[in-house]
Amino acid sequence: MTTAAVSLEHPWTEAELTELAHLKTVNEQLPDDSPRALLSVRLSILTDDTTSPVRQELDLWRKANDDRVRVVGVARDLNVSATKVPPWKRKELGNWLNDRSPEFDVLMFWKLDRFVRRILDLQVIINWCQEYGKNLKSLHDPIDLSSTMGKTIISLIAGMAEIEAANTGIRVASVWQYAKTQDTWVIGRPPFGYATEKNKGEKVRLVIDPLGSKVLRWAYGAALRGVSASKTAKILNRAGVPGANGGKWTSTTLLLQLRNPAIKGLRVEVGRRSGRKRSREVLDTKGNPIKVADAILTPDEFDELQATLDRASRTNENPWTSGATKFLGVIICRNCKTNYTVRTSTSRGVRYKYLRCRVCGGKGANPQELYSALVEAVLEELGDHPVEYREYARGAEKREQLRQVEASIKYYMEGLAPGGRFDRGGFVKETAEETLQSLLDQMDEIDPESTKDRWVLTHDGRTYQEQWETGGMEAMSRDLLRAGIKFEVAHNDSNELEADLLIPEDVKERLVIREDAFKTGF
Structure with a gap:
């Protein structure tokens, strides 16, 4: 069979859109407490032998309705290789896994090789699911992380997918190796000209x-x-x-x-x-x-x-000192937004360094004076801000506690109703009423947000000034880059150096330290 590649941007037909609207309507009628599903659609190359993203998505909506899970989102990653890009680094799915994980309970995909093709990537995902209380479901594979057998099966399937991907890589490498020895043009883009x-x-x-x-x-x-x-x-x-x-x-x-x-x-x-x-x-x-x-x-x-x-x-050999610039990416030129970098020059046998824009050139600035001005400005604006960490809070324990309290309240309310087991007056009724009031107070003390999986912010009492005093300019530089802070520098008409500290409006949110849940990935 001839494998003809077509565009991945295949439009939905009117019939497919009609079916999708119907599936969504059915899904919206599921109870609010139904498990929440994220659908993952991925394809690197669409051919006659592969399953289109449209068909994958429709099949997953049907599966979600059959399993009675509410779809909260669809992560579509097209033109993405599962061999080269793990799930947590894909544009759409990565956003859900890294920042929106409290919003879903189960991750659904069409087939395992549509999701991952490296067994090491799969192992990282399994560990992540266990840590964050998620499940995996495949339309065409017997996958269920709630059982030992399900974990074993998913590992075996991923191993086969990795072997298949490796064989494909070997075949491609073999073609390139053959092409190198031919005087005809076998594969690849022609050189310019x-x-x-x-x-x-x-x-x-x-x-x-x-x-x-x-x-x-x-x-x-x-x-x-x-x-x-x-x-x-x-x-x-x-x-x-x-x-x-x-x-x-x-x-x-x-x-x-x-x-x-x-x-x-x-x-x-x-x-x-x-x-x-x-x-x-x-x-x-x-x-x-x-x-x-x-x-x-x-x-x-x-x-x-x-x-x-x-x-x-x-004639211009090594004019720039590699790696010598502190706050690289933070100190930039006001005119062209290019990084200010350290340059080393020699004059009358004396070597000295200065900061200058590599594009606009112009008069240089004393590095230490510019660094000091930046540090002073940053400490004044953000030095007292606490160092905050984002942590994942599970709501399962509070949900179970709330369920038990609600069940107990129902038990005592039914018992205190006319003809109920506690409707006897005297000590029995009085004790039941006190117990019921105590349970109602317990329910009021349970924050509804605490019953949900969510991100919470914690801090250890340190301020950023204390952190930077310990970590030095290197620690400050990393934090400023993460926060998107810029220090724009330029000389005015009088040849005097001017600098402006630009701080994003959401800087405090950007400064939050987010642990990489996939740092053990390969």
Whole structure:
């Protein structure tokens, strides 16, 4: 059977929408105290052999109605690989698992391999469900975390799914390995400057793309004339020339193309050089480069270009001190919103450091003075705020307590009714009435919110000033980044340094420390 891929954004038909509306109406009629379900729909690639998201969702609504569970939400994660992205890191499902877990009791999915494909990910989810009192249900798998047998079955199924995913990965890797040895184009996106076409034998080969090759030849000439990569990129953008991936040109994307041996018409693969990804030539069994197309630059032109680029890069070698900037991501330029970073310079044999915007440039600022100004401003605004932690509170114990109190109240009210067991007057009736009043008082003392699963905030008495005094600038920097706080810096017309502390309105909510429930994930 031919497997034809189609768009995942498949629209709902009128009949499907009508059925969905009916299923929702039936679901809304379930009792308020019914278990609450979250439906999870996931698919990486929709083919003729896979189940569409629409069908998955409709099937899950039917299952929810059959099981008499109220649907509180649907997490739809399309174009997401279950092998690469675990449930808690997916955009929609991750939001529910990390922040909205009090809102549902059971997580339902169409099939286990629609949910997870790595057994280690599954184990993390099982542990999370046990910790937070959740259950898992699959439409097509016998899954039930309330029994030992159910846990064993789910682990076995996940193991089979992981083996299947691993075999798929091996097949894909094998195709790529085969493609590297061929002079035809088997798989992958053509390098910039080339396109694909079929020859008479129906084999796909690389051919030179007129526009792309013209851009590379022009950039090659500009580099030899001493024009910088950043200026060349600006010229290309002003001319409306699309970048390598259809976006804007930058000096980085331009240099990646100019340093790619593929422009010699050779087979390449991505390797690493000096910590950066860079394309390199693929050699055949005899150690020779594999030619797959006509060259845009000859070998001599390519070598001359690389020497020119190397000389240009050495004139500005390591101008920025890596990792030396404190409050990186917090101290930013007011004009372009780029990070202020530490730069090291030497003047008359003396080395000194200063903070400056890498884009706007201009006069630098003394790092320690700027750090001190930021610390002082933050402590004034937030130093007295308590360090709060978000914890998950289970309502099961309070719910059971409330159920027992309500049952006892009903028992005594029926007994005190005319003809009831306590309707005898005297000591028996008086004692029953006192007991009933005591039970009513107990029920009033139970906060209805405490019967629900919920997030609660706790704190250990420390303030953020105390925490930062202990943890130093590193601890403060982490907290400010988490809270989205910015310190905008710029020089005014008088060349005086100005800075503004920008604090989001919901800063206190952002500062709450949320424990990562999936920190043991692999």
